[in-house]
Amino acid sequence: MTNKEKILRVAYKMIYRNGYEQTSVDEIISKAKISKSNFYYHFKSKESLGIAVLDLRIERYVNEVINETLMNNKLTPLRRLESFYNKVVKFHKENECKYGCPFGNLASELSSKNHKFRKRLAAFFEQWREKIELCLKHGIEKKEFSDKFNPKLFSEIILAHLEGAILISKTYKQINPLEKGSKEIIKLLKAA
């Protein structure tokens, strides 16, 4: 692994757990066991590292989570949504619900004061929502989901509920709000 990759990996973990502002360059270089000059050789500032970390994690999340579940054409739309929720629930269970959503956390911390972060997060949320919408549309066509739901409006609700449920599960330190809530939403979608 190159030093640059090390920085990105260590920084992601620290930013995810402690937030962007609370993560210091000094701590990153200490954990990554590299020199400060090497850090500034690879990144011109702390902000540019933060953006690089975010871009990388968005790319990986889209490829490894969203596309693998919501866009998996080996599954029916209902199973796609279920496998997506299962993956999310599994992740937060493994973390004991402690750290929340990596993207929601950054959105909460930085949206109001850093335009670059906000723009990227907004574009990512929109991309995510569109893929939920597509899954809903296909599910309605295949009559797995009730046609009384407007796919666009309900994809917004699903995404908002997911972010909120992860936040509340983190606050309660219990998976229930996320796990039961997502099951109830699927039940609702199926109901005629």
Next chain:
Amino acid sequence: MTNKEKILRVAYKMIYRNGYEQTSVDEIISKAKISKSNFYYHFKSKESLGIAVLDLRIERYVNEVINETLMNNKLTPLRRLESFYNKVVKFHKENECKYGCPFGNLASELSSKNHKFRKRLAAFFEQWREKIELCLKHGIEKKEFSDKFNPKLFSEIILAHLEGAILISKTYKQINPLEKGSKEIIKLLKAA
């Protein structure tokens, strides 16, 4: 207004807009035009101020927002829920959706690293959810809402959706996710 009240007012605004960690005692005393020693005369630490601010805002939110709408027995349950959403939407419109939910922000920032904050926020969310649940129960009894909804499960969904929608509205800098989403949820509840 006493200096103590000034500190609480100034600190609330700064913490709400910039987060707890990004709000410095130095900046608080400068904006409140008081000395640092006076600050430490009234509060034994920055944390104890933060807790005092949170307790105060929870108390006011319960009395002035939640009880005035969700528990307002001059309104039918449906109107209670509508007036609650209207109040929330109005608040975020006035702030151009910039700052998010005062409680959600703190939950996101502090739940994982400060037990005192987390405990208070969890208790508050639970109290809030219970009042939504009560409103749903009454609405189902009065046949304003469909009886196919489990009040407890759906109150969890409503609260989670609200927090998530506020966060996404902040990220988009658009009221749509919050405003359209809440209208859609009400429509859903009414549907037979």
Next chain:
DNA sequence: TGAATAGTACGTACTAGTTAGTCCTAATTA
């Protein structure tokens, strides 16, 4: 040769919290 690395010392700004003491009012006491 030139990209990548280490080390270290800085500079400037900011951080939470402490110290030792002043000012003023109100109650107590001789």
Next chain:
DNA sequence: TAATTAGGACTAACTAGTACGTACTATTCA
């Protein structure tokens, strides 16, 4: 009534530590 005492509200100046970023020299390695 006049002196004394107690204590709440307040202040300026300070400490010790952390932050991001820069400067500069000196290696390592492809």
